[in-house]
Amino acid sequence: xxxxxxxxxxxxxxxxxxxxxxxxxxxxxxxxxxxxxxxxxxxxxxxxxxxxxxxxxxxxxxxxxxxxxxxxxxxxxxxxxxxxxxxxxxxxxxxxxxxxxxxxxxxxxxxxxxxxxxxxxxxxxxxxxxxxxxxxxxxxxxxxxxxxxxxxxxxxxxxxxxx
Amino acid sequence: xxxxxxxxxxxxxxxxxxxxxxxxxxxxxxxxxxxxxxxxxxxxxxxxxxxxxxxxxxxxxxxxxxxxxxxxxxxxxxxxxxxxxxxxxxxxxxxxxxxxxxxxxxxxxxxxxxxxxxxxxxxxxxxxxxxxxxxxxxxxxxxxxxxxxxxxxxxxxxxxxxx
Numbered sequence: 053x054x055x056x057x058x059x060x061x062x063x064x065x066x067x068x069x070x071x072x073x074x075x076x077x078x079x080x081x082x083x084x085x086x087x088x089x090x091x092x093x094x095x096x097x098x099x100x101x102x103x104x105x106x107x108x109x110x111x112x113x114x115x116x117x118x119x120x121x122x123x124x125x126x127x128x129x130x131x132x133x134x135x136x137x138x139x140x141x142x143x144x145x146x147x148x149x150x151x152x153x154x155x156x157x158x159x160x161x162x163x164x165x166x167x168x169x170x171x172x173x174x175x176x177x178x179x180x181x182x183x184x185x186x187x188x189x190x191x192x193x194x195x196x197x198x199x200x201x202x203x204x205x206x207x208x209x210x211x212x213x214x215x
Numbered sequence: 216x217x218x219x220x221x222x223x224x225x226x227x228x229x230x231x232x233x234x235x236x237x238x239x240x241x242x243x244x245x246x247x248x249x250x251x252x253x254x255x256x257x258x259x260x261x262x263x264x265x266x267x268x269x270x271x272x273x274x275x276x277x278x279x280x281x282x283x284x285x286x287x288x289x290x291x292x293x294x295x296x297x298x299x300x301x302x303x304x305x306x307x308x309x310x311x312x313x314x315x316x317x318x319x320x321x322x323x324x325x326x327x328x329x330x331x332x333x334x335x336x337x338x339x340x341x342x343x344x345x346x347x348x349x350x351x352x353x354x355x356x357x358x359x360x361x362x363x364x365x366x367x368x369x370x371x372x373x374x375x376x377x378x
Contacts, residue, residue, distance in 0.1 A: 071273040079264040101242040110234040112279025154313045
């Protein structure tokens, strides 16, 4: 167990239902991302059902890991840039504007994968995250994600009492 | 029911386990893609669990639809270019080399989505597919996929008796 709280553990409840990263989605992946120096890291063990061709992980799951680890990293980076902890108000959450994934080689199924991220750009409400995924220490996937901060009004509507 | 057989219904059994598009993956999405003139089309109803923020579909599923509809379209296009049906030998299957997804606006959850594709380039063992996803007739996602044909040796090893 990682003694730190994951980025996703700080999301407000109403924003914690995402199939990829929501801690409250009992059917979802519930990924957990952490800082490791200037890089972010997430470990994930795909299930047997997440197969592509025999022996390998299907690309949609890998895209999903890059996506949700990326938006988590974007949020964590935005708090860090403001010099305040992730559980402070107002909450900052990010949506994916664009996602690019290069599948360099097949990713083996049945082992824990490591997704790593690094902030490439942070400007206003936009954050660009560069990512790579390792299987047995080898990079099998590279990704890049452009994340944009959830509009304040949308966030207010979502977190107001009754929701 | 669509009277045509879907692209994915022609995949050899050993290549029909993919979580996104394998007809034999009982836990997966089992998407079905068809020709509609020069475009390919796939309809998919996300489940409640496929949530991002309340009311909207999570991006990883949308990326997965673009991915698997794209590789299916690439295979169908390759057969069409050779002027032979999808159930003829040798089988042609494609893997994703790269995937790009632009999330233009949030995609509403709870309705049938339509994913459409068009061949942008078909050259040798590489096919580029342009895609877009419609929700209530409105384009919410655009994507592009570069697919490469599964190497013959890999395909032979996969489909040889005993596998």
